[in-house]
Amino acid sequence: MRARPPTWLRRGLLRARRLVLPAVSLWRRSVQARVVITTMATSIVVIGVVGWLLLQGVADGLTNARLSVALSESRSGFSAAQQSLDVRAVSEAASGPDVLRTLVNDLAERSGSPPSYLVLLEGPITGGTDRGLEPTVVSSSGLVAESIPDDLAASVAAGDGPAYTFTRLSTETGEPESSAIVVGDLLTMPDGQQTYALYYTFSMADQEDTLALVRNALVYGGIALAVLSSGVAWLVTRQVVTPVRLARRIAERLADGRLEERMVVRGEDDIARLSVSFNKMAESLQRQIRQLEELSRLQHRFVSDVSHELRTPLTTVRMAADILHDARGELDPSLARSTELLQTELARFESLLADLLEISRFDAGAARLEVEPIDLVDLAERVCTQYEALAARHGVSLRVVADGPVPVEADVRRIERIVRNLVANAIHYSGSERVDVLVAQGTTSAAVAVRDYGAGLEPGQSQMVFNRFWRADPSRERSRGGTGLGLAIALEDAVLHNGWLQAWGEPGQGAQFRLTLPRRAGDDPQRSPLPLVPDVEGGALERRGAP
Incomplete structure (x- = not known):
């Protein structure tokens, strides 16, 4: 035997059914609701697709513009940093931490206030082991080395020239991470023995704010457009559905026997012409129904009157036929047979008359039950x-x-x-x-x-x-004729x-x-x-x- 679902599932399904059934009923019964819901759903889909495409275009534009600026400024910075190192005398102190920190500070000052980029110098990448130099990380504004992706660091260390990537920045100050473009390249010290990796990080916080602003505008604008389009659909369909509903109510009243009901005609548009045609149809139906009712009334009255009028002569004929039938033994055989046939046909005629009277009662609505x-x-x-x-x-x-x-x-x-x-x-x-x-x-x-x-x-x-x-088939054998x-x-x-x-x-x-x-x-x-x-x-x- 199949196990019953748990109680919580049955209750959940019952609640869901109670919520869904009214919506399904509204969808099935209301043309206006179907048009409005369909318009809203279609508008949401179209606005969503168009908004997504616009948002993608804006995001790509902002990103490409920021990348172009980042590459241009980083190339200038790499050239200035290398020149700054080249003019220094070749000495052991040229690669000391103070020299590197001074270099990073000079480069950071060029970014302006607030800084458009942050600088991080890491190394030595090569040549430091022979001289016993400790690894050094120098950065501006608390930028941490973990912000540099490993794949970018490997590409820079390979000496393939300037390389860039997109990443999330993190600083020692604990500020929220933000998207950034990181561009890196190698610097060669004046002695030619040591190389350091220099990274420029360009924050994209402004671009993210702009993109968020555009996204919010598209979302709110899309919602407003969907609501407005649904309202327009409701107004438009109401102009069509209202006359149709009025026609339905009038048709129901006509079906209930209120044949004098008519639609109100306003204007000269298609709805007005429909109302005129509907009223002409109602007038034609009323006229024909009245004629049929009159014919039916006359028919019922004719059947009832004829049936009642036939009772008196039929009673007289029945009495005479009974007398002849009782005396048939004294009559000629042919006359006796005629009296028997007369008696049989009179019985059948009486049965037909009784059935006609009963049918007239049904037609007149006068039949009643005795339960x-x-x-x-x-x-x-x-x-x-x-x-x-x-x-x-x-x-x-x-x-x-x-x-x-x-x-x-x-x-x-x-x-x-x-x-x-x-x-x-x-x-x-x-x-x-x-x-x-x-x-x-x-x-x-x-x-x-x-x-x-x-x-x-x-x-x-x-x-x-x-x-x-x-x-049925008249050739079928019958012992007597029915009515x-x-x-x-x-x-x-x-x-x-x-x-x-x-x-x-x-x-x-x-x-x-x-x-x-x-x-x-x-x-x-x-x-x-x-x-x-x-x-x-x-x-x-x-x-x-x-x-």
Whole structure:
């Protein structure tokens, strides 16, 4: 088993997520925020690259200028020092410490005040061992020999001529180290036997201060430019995003049914023309929706009025048909057959009229639920009991497959009507020898599925079966004609319960209709406990009811 991360890591990740999620949400939802953040990031990158290039150019310029001055002054100093030694008499004292110190002081005085360079004399490099001379280091302003890099000292000692390098200066006074250019060369004493290394060190503190000043200016200027560019991006995008947001709010109001909402038109630019076009579209939609609403209202009223008006003559015709049907034994065989046909068609007409009235209630929004606790397993078994005789006549075996009681809160009349419709359709139209009614429950939902093993459905028919007055292949055998409204009413009943009614079918493999309901009225069922695409044997649920 994989070990869990430590508590401190989980807490850190949780805090990081809490900080990141708002930023991610803002990035995903706001165009203006994306433009401003992108502009700021791009500005920072561009300003950083340009600033770095400028800083490098300034640094190279300052360094080259200081190096040129250092080389020029050091060459002059080397020449003056060698001349000063050459004019001295050749004597043993000419290489003494006092002479060397005097030489260094004279050279240091030439640098001015404050000194532009420091001088250090070290040696003897050659010829001192034979005469027993001690190593001597003479410097100005407390410059220490450790400031001279070893590679420069080796190059000077090799006698390759003037050499220079960049280093960090340190003095005996303990002042902060600073960058410097060190130029070194050999001096030959008047006797020609001894050589000393003379170093000029040129401080670059002024150049570092200048470079720091330029760097600070670039940093502060870059920050100001990034902020200003972000502000400009915010102002520019606000001019575009504000009308778009207004259009979004107005579109939401239009979707909510407030069809009179319009955008305010200002100016003659592209945004203004967009507002004009949006308002024209809204007016066209309002006009068409009003027309459709009026047509729908007239249609609903027509269906409702016709259905109600047909009830009275239909009742009269039904009474007359009942009298004729009761007396059919005394009539001529052809007339008796006519009375039987009349009775059958009247029953079908009454069913159609009842379905039309129910559809008109759904269309008018007048359908209401009478919720009460019910057991879907008992309801399914009751429906199967009602259709046992019809199933026997068609050679169909009915069974209920469940795993115990399935309580829900629903309108028992409407749910029973859905299940009756599904079972009756499976018996009449599927051509199957077996029909299973599956009942199951989940955490938040319950489901009833009617499964047959007959002709099935053609591709695309699983959605069309719920259309009003739609019929499958007319060549399929039927023992009676339906109204074509049963599944449409069943779908409306399911939606009224905040549930789903779905169909699946494959040619030759049968079909399955699944009703999914919330266990508590008004809840979201979230997911169905039964799969829409069934197993051949209906799963491992316990079989209950009639075989």
